Amino acid sequence: MAAASGLPHLIARSGVxxxxxxxxxxxxxxxxxxxxxxxxxxxxxxxxxxVEMNESSGVATMxxxxxxxxxxxxxxxxxxxxxxxxxxxxxxxxxxxITSAIPKIFSSGLDIxxxxxxxxxxxxxxxxxxxxxxxxLYSSNMVTxxxxxxxxxxxGCLIALSCDYRIMAENPKYTIxxxxxxxxIVAPFWFKDTFVNVVxxxxxxxxxxxxxxxPAPEALKFGIVDELVPEEKLQEKAAAVMAQWLALxxxxxxxxxxxxxxxxxxxxxxxxEEDIKNFISFVSKESIQKxxxxxxxxxxxxxx
Amino acid sequence: MAAASGLPHLIARSGVxxxxxxxxxxxxxxxxxxxxxxxxxxxxxxxxxxVEMNESSGVATMxxxxxxxxxxxxxxxxxxxxxxxxxxxxxxxxxxxITSAIPKIFSSGLDIxxxxxxxxxxxxxxxxxxxxxxxxLYSSNMVTxxxxxxxxxxxGCLIALSCDYRIMAENPKYTIxxxxxxxxIVAPFWFKDTFVNVVxxxxxxxxxxxxxxxPAPEALKFGIVDELVPEEKLQEKAAAVMAQWLALxxxxxxxxxxxxxxxxxxxxxxxxEEDIKNFISFVSKESIQKxxxxxxxxxxxxxx
Amino acid sequence: MAAASGLPHLIARSGVxxxxxxxxxxxxxxxxxxxxxxxxxxxxxxxxxxVEMNESSGVATMxxxxxxxxxxxxxxxxxxxxxxxxxxxxxxxxxxxITSAIPKIFSSGLDIxxxxxxxxxxxxxxxxxxxxxxxxLYSSNMVTxxxxxxxxxxxGCLIALSCDYRIMAENPKYTIxxxxxxxxIVAPFWFKDTFVNVVxxxxxxxxxxxxxxxPAPEALKFGIVDELVPEEKLQEKAAAVMAQWLALxxxxxxxxxxxxxxxxxxxxxxxxEEDIKNFISFVSKESIQKxxxxxxxxxxxxxx
Numbered sequence: 001m002a003a004a005s006g007l008p009h010l011i012a013r014s015g016v017x018x019x020x021x022x023x024x025x026x027x028x029x030x031x032x033x034x035x036x037x038x039x040x041x042x043x044x045x046x047x048x049x050x051v052e053m054n055e056s057s058g059v060a061t062m063x064x065x066x067x068x069x070x071x072x073x074x075x076x077x078x079x080x081x082x083x084x085x086x087x088x089x090x091x092x093x094x095x096x097x098i099t100s101a102i103p104k105i106f107s108s109g110l111d112i113x114x115x116x117x118x119x120x121x122x123x124x125x126x127x128x129x130x131x132x133x134x135x136x137l138y139s140s141n142m143v144t145x146x147x148x149x150x151x152x153x154x155x156g157c158l159i160a161l162s163c164d165y166r167i168m169a170e171n172p173k174y175t176i177x178x179x180x181x182x183x184x185i186v187a188p189f190w191f192k193d194t195f196v197n198v199v200x201x202x203x204x205x206x207x208x209x210x211x212x213x214x215p216a217p218e219a220l221k222f223g224i225v226d227e228l229v230p231e232e233k234l235q236e237k238a239a240a241v242m243a244q245w246l247a248l249x250x251x252x253x254x255x256x257x258x259x260x261x262x263x264x265x266x267x268x269x270x271x272x273e274e275d276i277k278n279f280i281s282f283v284s285k286e287s288i289q290k291x292x293x294x295x296x297x298x299x300x301x302x303x304x
Numbered sequence: 305m306a307a308a309s310g311l312p313h314l315i316a317r318s319g320v321x322x323x324x325x326x327x328x329x330x331x332x333x334x335x336x337x338x339x340x341x342x343x344x345x346x347x348x349x350x351x352x353x354x355v356e357m358n359e360s361s362g363v364a365t366m367x368x369x370x371x372x373x374x375x376x377x378x379x380x381x382x383x384x385x386x387x388x389x390x391x392x393x394x395x396x397x398x399x400x401x402i403t404s405a406i407p408k409i410f411s412s413g414l415d416i417x418x419x420x421x422x423x424x425x426x427x428x429x430x431x432x433x434x435x436x437x438x439x440x441l442y443s444s445n446m447v448t449x450x451x452x453x454x455x456x457x458x459x460g461c462l463i464a465l466s467c468d469y470r471i472m473a474e475n476p477k478y479t480i481x482x483x484x485x486x487x488x489i490v491a492p493f494w495f496k497d498t499f500v501n502v503v504x505x506x507x508x509x510x511x512x513x514x515x516x517x518x519p520a521p522e523a524l525k526f527g528i529v530d531e532l533v534p535e536e537k538l539q540e541k542a543a544a545v546m547a548q549w550l551a552l553x554x555x556x557x558x559x560x561x562x563x564x565x566x567x568x569x570x571x572x573x574x575x576x577e578e579d580i581k582n583f584i585s586f587v588s589k590e591s592i593q594k595x596x597x598x599x600x601x602x603x604x605x606x607x608x
Numbered sequence: 609m610a611a612a613s614g615l616p617h618l619i620a621r622s623g624v625x626x627x628x629x630x631x632x633x634x635x636x637x638x639x640x641x642x643x644x645x646x647x648x649x650x651x652x653x654x655x656x657x658x659v660e661m662n663e664s665s666g667v668a669t670m671x672x673x674x675x676x677x678x679x680x681x682x683x684x685x686x687x688x689x690x691x692x693x694x695x696x697x698x699x700x701x702x703x704x705x706i707t708s709a710i711p712k713i714f715s716s717g718l719d720i721x722x723x724x725x726x727x728x729x730x731x732x733x734x735x736x737x738x739x740x741x742x743x744x745l746y747s748s749n750m751v752t753x754x755x756x757x758x759x760x761x762x763x764g765c766l767i768a769l770s771c772d773y774r775i776m777a778e779n780p781k782y783t784i785x786x787x788x789x790x791x792x793i794v795a796p797f798w799f800k801d802t803f804v805n806v807v808x809x810x811x812x813x814x815x816x817x818x819x820x821x822x823p824a825p826e827a828l829k830f831g832i833v834d835e836l837v838p839e840e841k842l843q844e845k846a847a848a849v850m851a852q853w854l855a856l857x858x859x860x861x862x863x864x865x866x867x868x869x870x871x872x873x874x875x876x877x878x879x880x881e882e883d884i885k886n887f888i889s890f891v892s893k894e895s896i897q898k899x900x901x902x903x904x905x906x907x908x909x910x911x912x
Binding site: 561 | 788789790791792793794795797800808809810812813814816817818819
Binding site: 199 | 485488489490491496505506513514515
């Protein structure tokens with residue numbers, strides 16, 4: 001039945017999710033887009049992200065636990081979106097902490113295997129899921145707090161940048177940044193927009209061109225994260241920061257957040273299909289396939 | 305006669321003001337808008353702001369002296385706009401210093417009594433006066449210098465942000481910020497735009513969501529003010545800063561300023577009536593009336 | 609033949625340049641504009657800029673050597689654009705270092721003699737050359753590195769701001785900034801846009817209104833330059849920085865750069881003819897001619 005209603009595929013997939021009670025602006029816009037292709041129902045794993053809800057504080061914790069490096073596979077992204085939607089629709093949940101259960105890594109970003117040797121349909125579904133993840137997270141009505149307890153390149157950095165506040169472990173071995181250009185690929189415009197909203201045009205321009213990965217102290221200096229905390233104090237600090245944000249009346253805070261992020265969210269909603277086409281055209285190039293395969297080989301060798 | 309000419313109500317009200325000699329761009333735009341409703345002529349007090357003109361330096365000082373906290377009532381705003389227009393039209397006046405004659409407070413922002421239990425007509429007139437104040441100040445051809453000698457929340461902060469330069473007393477007990485969300489209300493988009501133009505998107509997003517009031521040293525750190533000066537040296541510093549700005553040829557400085565602020569000014573001019581409707585719809589809500597009344601009760605208790 | 613093809617005058621002039629192999633986006637846009645007036649072919653000097661190409665590193669060095677102060681005359685600009693286009697079309701050239709061969713000065717900016725007592729045709733040609741220079745430099749596919757080994761006011765500062773990275777000699781006697789308003793003139797909107805992209809809205813607003821020239825240490829503090837280096841180490845540093853930028857795959861870096869700068873480049877392309885008209889109307893004013901003449905007199909007296 002959900003499939004027949006024309007809702008975006010993630011909603012259709014889950015089938016059981018109630019209509020959004022606190023639907024953000026972009027959500028409504030998406031729903032109004034006519035003729036969105038529906039993905040066929042598919043099973044998805046439900047063990048890549050551990051969600052714990054603290055009923056008394058109203059704060060949920062989402063822990064990435066997809067070894068070895070929390071890469072953003074289609075399954076991971078699907079589970080992420082559904083978890084996010086469930087929490088968004090749970091009146092008791094006012095804030096979420098996003099962190100990792102894997103030592104030394106927050107998230108390594110998009111799963112490159114999803115971009116290699118797959119069909120156009122697969123690329124479409126994958127990229128739509130990446131977009132969906134960002135649209136939901138960046139427009140969330142909940143307070144979103146990234147507790148970055150490990151390295152966080154590319155898509156992992158995007159997740160952090162999309163939160164309301166970023167705390168990072170004070171460990172110079174952990175790095176963060178949008179390093180796409182180092183891999184010979186280009187961060188999409190909405191990665192860029194999100195980055196510019198956090199660090200400003202100049203730092204974004206230099207960092208994106210160089211594909212810079214910043215050690216935690218540099219990340220703080222350039223404003224990519226808001227605070228550094230010794231790793232053992234991350235939880236304590238997260239609780240304190242969350243309490244500060246939850247002290248505000250939800251309604252005023254939510255409208256304010258939406259006002260600040262609307263321009264950038266609207267841009268992807270307006271150009272979503274075009275952005276998918278761009279991704280497919282790019283990833284289908286022989287030269288890109290070649291460099292991604294080479295990159296994967298390199299990662300495998302590194303591992304063994 | 306003025307009423308018949310279709311000029312905006314503030315001009316109509318004063319009745320005696322000559323046509324702007326140095327009318328800024330937005331002013332012309334406003335005047336071209338057809339069918340602006342005219343407010344009936346009304347008396348207004350003329351003792352909430354003390355204006356002193358120094359003929360030799362070409363600098364006027366506007367001192368807020370509306371006890372207890374220089375709140376921005378309709379009368380205050382009307383007087384502010386008319387004083388501003390008089391100075392704007394005075395060829396001898398090239399710069400203004402805006403400061404407070406009330407100890408420890410610059411301005412407490414919008415007068416909440418104007419938003420409680422009043423008629424739609426009153427809300428309309430009040431909100432139009434708030435807009436008018438900002439349009440005139442933000443687009444002023446004069447050099448505008450805020451000398452912030454006390455706390456300056458919400459609308460008080462907006463006045464400071466709209467000036468060309470901000471000096472604040474070096475006293476951590478004085479705070480400044482757009483703290484609307486703490487009261488359960490939302491800063492309008494043009495408060496936000498003005499804030500972003502001063503501190504950038506990231507600091508604005510965090511500060512507006514949290515409704516942060518920054519002690520003077522923090523305000524300097526985040527760029528909300530340009531300089532801190534011991535309170536007893538404020539006047540001396542103000543004179544020096546003003547002299548520096550007046551050393552520039554007026555014409556080039558004015559065109560440059562207009563170029564920098566045009567986008568944001570144009571946005572309110574284009575959405576002015578819509579913004580008034582939003583304000584009325586918001587302030588008319590039972591829940592908002594209730595929280596504003598509660599807030600006023602709290603203030604009264606605090607005082608006694 | 610080139611003249612008949614409707615290409616912009618700089619291309620037409622050179623006559624021998626091959627069609628761009630790596631034509632940036634704006635270039636294509638410019639070429640599509642119908643009815644661009646063609647300047648008559650004219651000779652131009654070819655000794656104001658010394659270009660050296662290092663074949664092994666793929667880095668060219670452009671040294672300004674137009675005494676006394678590397679001012680941007682029509683001849684200088686023409687030579688600059690043609691050199692830039694040649695390098696842009698040279699597959700072996702991946703990066704350029706822009707610096708000065710004249711002690712203590714990087715470039716003094718636009719040549720005022722080109723703006724005094726000349727014909728409308730001359731003003732048109734001059735201003736189009738200024739635009740062309742910026743369009744080519746700001747959109748260059750090459751890595752562009754400004755090595756600022758002397759003072760760099762106005763148009764000189766614009767050249768530096770248009771590069772990807774700025775290193776300045778650590779000498780407080782060298783200043784940099786867009787000081788147009790000090791001369792009673794106004795920096796065009798695209799100077800402003802370029803400046804805002806580097807230092808943000810607030811620093812740009814204050815600096816442009818005051819026409820601030822910052823000594824090197826201040827320039828670093830406000831983000832106008834990225835790094836200060838003792839003058840004798842500039843070359844060594846430039847090589848290291850260039851190597852860092854060239855380590856990135858060209859294609860990804862170029863698309864990223866174009867994504868970051870497109871909005872601002874498109875704005876001038878869309879308003880190019882209007883901008884020329886504005887310049888002519890401004891520079892033709894008696895009052896402006898008078899102040900420019902006075903300024904030139906002052907410079908002459910200073911010199912003697």
